[in-house]
Amino acid sequence: MRTPPGVSASDFAAAIEQFEKVVGKEWVFTSDEDIDTYRDAYSPLWHDEGEPIPSGAVAPDGVEQIQAVLGIANRYKIPLWTVSTGKNLGYGGSAPLLSGSVVLDLKRMNRVLEVNDKNHYALVEPGVSYFDLYRYIRERNLKVWIDPPDPGWGSPVGNSLERGGGRTPMRDHFGAVCGMEVVLANGEVVRTGMGALPGSKTWQQYKYGFGPYVDGMFSQSNFGVVTKMGIWLLPEPEAYLSGTVMVPRHDDLSPMVEIFANLVASGTVQATTQVATPLAYAPADPELTALRASGSIKGLEEYGARKNIAYWSISLPFYGPSKVIAAQWEYAKGKFSAIQGVRFQDGESHRFPLSADEVAKIADPVPFGIPSLQMFSVIGRNAVGHLGFAPIIPMTGEAVLEAQQVFEKVYKDLGSPGGAAASFPLFWYFGRAFVIIYLFPIVHDVEKNRQTRAIYRRLIKESAARGWGEYRTHTTFMGDIAATYSFNNHALLHLHETIKDALDPNGILSPGKNGIWPKGMRKTKA
């Protein structure tokens, strides 16, 4: 039997026996066969030295069982690693950061406690998936949308805590959180916001309650176990339409992004969009390939003009009353018309609700609040798994161009052909900034994954040197990224550690999560 670091075999055996008494023997897992199902299927450390392997898993069903499990973990100093649905693939899946941790698997806590389509919220447990919540809403014909990420098998609780994103106007998942229930390491149950008021009627309707707003502390952290979460939902919109803005010249990027930033900040554009280089997706052509390789901006512009392909494009999705969204698109077109040679293209449009037949024809239903796994059609083709590098960069044309240069170099290091246009990654927006999503393939090849990790670590440093930081990462790189948020001699990390020590003195909750180690492990961090 594996044991957690620093825990004797006899203590671990005693803890396991006590876990079994709390949750039932069938919900404690220690066999190699069961432990294998908790390994990260997409680990960048796949079968390599340092791949974190849990020493077991325990799956409570309810707050009282969690309290008892935490009591046992405190007694024997067992590090636990909390997962909700355990499908956070690309970020660690259901595997811990610290090898030998016991996975606290909350999948059995899978109850949708409430969905309200008059005030537009849900209250859910961590084991509920986006698919589950969608099904619950459809079966009751409630007039609200969820906002699933790609893909939909994850947990609304887990994804919101990880500050994931979706594609509808409710796309900032942590921003949509309204009220939590948290079990602290000492077993105390806390309700945040209005939930602290016994008999509160507005737990899921007003976020802040009274006094310090502590919800953020439980996101991307290891300060507690979140057992319930309120999430704001989108009232089913009347209609959707999308339009694409295309500009012909390389230097048009700056004015295009400046206009876009205004549309985002003013609320005219509320949902996910993407800046793209259509020249990157143009049909294969030796002339274009040569131009890409040469990096000739003038040559690419002339090619685009001849073939009617834009240098840059940006797609704008609109959700709401049909008259309003038509007016928003017209307004946006008016703004972008300041750029000489701009072209516009109307895209998909829908009225809701969609019929079952309409849904069945949509390859990518995620923008319509329908969970899916279709993303794997794109990213699963040539790899076993994926790893996302996702720095937040300013919403300016200059920053996009600078980032493009950095990523071009990475692309070449990965040994792929093509020039600047071909390597252009996806730019989404988050808050009032862009987030680049650059996907690396994870393969069952130790050497290739080592190379990917080396490039990833170099990118973290190069990004930090330019003032860019990542919004989220795989467990493998959490320490590296936390170290770049180092203003004033790592003052923020010190604050996190102070909170960690106060709330979890034995360091039982998710050691190492987002760079936060408990006191006893700080010198031996992974």
Next chain:
Amino acid sequence: MKNARAFLLLLCGVTLAAPAFAAPDESQIDRGHRVYDKWCFPCHGTGVGKPGTESLAARGQKPAVLEERTDLTAPLIKIFVRHGVLFMPTFRKTEISDADLDAIAAYLTRNNKH
């Protein structure tokens, strides 16, 4: 894709070693159908945007939709679910219990010729 080859070898071995089937139990098949719809259909179903089906089709597996197969065996299904293959991850017992997995196997082997 060493792992994929290993799985194909495993697949052949398991297929040959599969024991004779007991008569299918209708309630078990119904349960399996429900579990399949929840856990497998989003990737292996029919229609657009089903990456598991697309991947099997791209690898020449016919039919690519698992529900239409008549050559799957219970041990093989269990290996794929618990060990994963290619971009299909492992599924834990807290997601798909052993009993649910038995039911999926009953459903996916319902049309096998015995």
